[in-house]
Amino acid sequence: MMGGTFDPIHHGHLVAASEVQALFDLDEVVFVPTGQPWQKAASSVSPGEHRYLMTVIATASNPRFSVSRVDIDRDGPTYTIDTLRDLRRLNPDAELFFITGADALSRILSWKDVDELWDLAHFIGVTRPGYHLSESGLPADGVTLTEVPAMAISSTDCRERVVEGKPVWYLVPDGVVQHINKYRLYAASAPVVSTDPALSGVSVNGGLTDPATSASTAASASTSASAPSPTITPKDPA
Numbered sequence: 001m002m003g004g005t006f007d008p009i010h011h012g013h014l015v016a017a018s019e020v021q022a023l024f025d026l027d028e029v030v031f032v033p034t035g036q037p038w039q040k041a042a043s044s045v046s047p048g049e050h051r052y053l054m055t056v057i058a059t060a061s062n063p064r065f066s067v068s069r070v071d072i073d074r075d076g077p078t079y080t081i082d083t084l085r086d087l088r089r090l091n092p093d094a095e096l097f098f099i100t101g102a103d104a105l106s107r108i109l110s111w112k113d114v115d116e117l118w119d120l121a122h123f124i125g126v127t128r129p130g131y132h133l134s135e136s137g138l139p140a141d142g143v144t145l146t147e148v149p150a151m152a153i154s155s156t157d158c159r160e161r162v163v164e165g166k167p168v169w170y171l172v173p174d175g176v177v178q179h180i181n182k183y184r185l186y187a188a189s190a191p192v193v194s195t196d197p198a199l200s201g202v203s204v205n206g207g208l209t210d211p212a213t214s215a216s217t218a219a220s221a222s223t224s225a226s227a228p229s230p231t232i233t234p235k236d237p238a
């Protein structure tokens, strides 16, 4: 499994999961969006339902990828000890692996009940540009370090790019770009509140009221919000 805030999910997450799935011959990689990531500022984290939907959109085409709601459906701060217990209960015969990037692995000793984590899953630490991957201080038989293709992408950078009107195409899957634009996630402009009960309290673009037209509207919104047209100087016909 791979736990994360996924705000938004990006190709760094997906490449790491794909590489570990192949290297370790895993049957499945379950992406688990966090409920309340207690080590991140609550005010800066998007609603769980949006992060869940973006994770579903990003993983839908891969038959070995799936998404679990266990963390977003559990009240209170998200602790991996609870995630692992829930997944073990749901999959009593499965051998569990927890994929984590170098930055998250370096903070693992601060996680709740860390001494009990090693009995519940084997941790796979993966390389991430800008971070040092180390198993120092961690039980040798509990962690395996693995190199994955370097993707210098972070969710923080993706969010900042949206705020600045820069493109996030190719940093996140196309459907995630469309979801961000459709619901005006991360945008600096004043949002309105969704009438969709599943996304209650969630900010959306007020223009997207008709589902029949939302795709084309989202596409045009994406053009203006994320892919500004280059300035083209017409040739002088003379």
Ligand SMILES: Nc1ncnc2c1ncn2[C@@H]1O[C@H](COP(=O)(O)OP(=O)(O)OP(=O)(O)O)[C@@H](O)[C@H]1O
Residues within 6 Å of the ligand: 003, 004, 005, 006, 007, 011, 012, 013, 016, 099, 100, 101, 102, 103, 104, 105, 126, 127, 128, 129, 151, 152, 153, 154, 155, 156, 157
């Ligand atoms: N580019 C990447 N390469 C490898 N691992 C990554 C990469 N980005 C994130 N991860 C790992 O994926 C997991 C979930 O990360 P998370 O959802 O917090 O993404 P993030 O890009 O670090 O987000 P933020 O910038 O908001 O902190 C963590 O274990 C993290 O180390």
Ligand SMILES: O=C(O)c1ccc[n+]([C@@H]2O[C@H](COP(=O)([O-])O)[C@@H](O)[C@H]2O)c1
Residues within 6 Å of the ligand: 002, 003, 004, 005, 006, 032, 034, 037, 038, 039, 040, 078, 079, 080, 081, 104, 110, 111, 112
């Ligand atoms: O168990 C904890 O105390 C704990 C503290 C911080 C992070 N985690 C988990 O680590 C994973 C990556 O978290 P993050 O914040 O880097 O997105 C995710 O599954 C989190 O739930 C877990």
